[in-house]
Amino acid sequence: MRSGGYHAVSFRDLAADVGIKSASVHYHFPQKEHLGRALVARYAERFAQILADTCADSSNYRARVRAICEAYERALTSGGAVCLCGLLGSEAAGLPQAVVLEVSAFFHAQTHWLAVGSFPDAPTHSPVDAQCTNAAALARARVLIATLQGAMMMAVVARDPQQFAVTMQAALE
Helix, strand or coil: CCCCCCHCCCHHHHHHHHHCCCCHHHHHHHCHHHHHHHHHHHHHHHHHHHHHHHHHCCCHHHHHHHHHHHHHHHHHHHHCCCCHHHHHCCHHHHCCCHHHHHHHHHHHHHHHHHHHHHHHCCCCCCCCCCCCCCCHHHHHHHHHHHHHHHHHHHHHHCCCHHHHHHHHHHHCC
C-alpha cells in the first residue's frame, strides 16, 4: 500500500504474498476498508512508539523536533516509500470515510504531540494528554509535518534520500 496506494492492494494479491487463501484474509478483514483501517492503526501505533522511544526528554522541544524528523527519515529509508498516511491522505477523495478518519487521526496525533512539547511558547501540558490549544504551536507543527511529508515525496520521486536529509537538516536548524 505504501508504494502503490490503497487501490493497488487486492485481497487476492495479499493472500498470495502471505501464502494463505483469500477467504482467510476476508475472515479477518470482511471489507477492504477494515484492512485499510487496521494498517493505518498499526502504522500510527508503531510511529507513536518510535517517537516515545527516541524522545525520552519530552520537555526538550529540540529533541521532539529531532525525534519526529528522524521517525520520518526512518520510514523513508526502511522501505524507500513515502509515509503510509501521507500517501493515503493524497488519495482521501477516493477512500472509504473510515480510512480517511484513521489517517486524519494519525496527523492529528502527530501535530498535537509535536505542538505540546516542541515549541517554546507551547502550553506546558503533559505530552500524554496530547491536547494543545496554542494556535501558533499547532500551526508550526503542521508546517513541519507537511514539510517532512513533501520532502519524503520528493526524495522518493527523485530516488534520492539525500533530498530528504537536506530538508530535515534545514528543519532542525
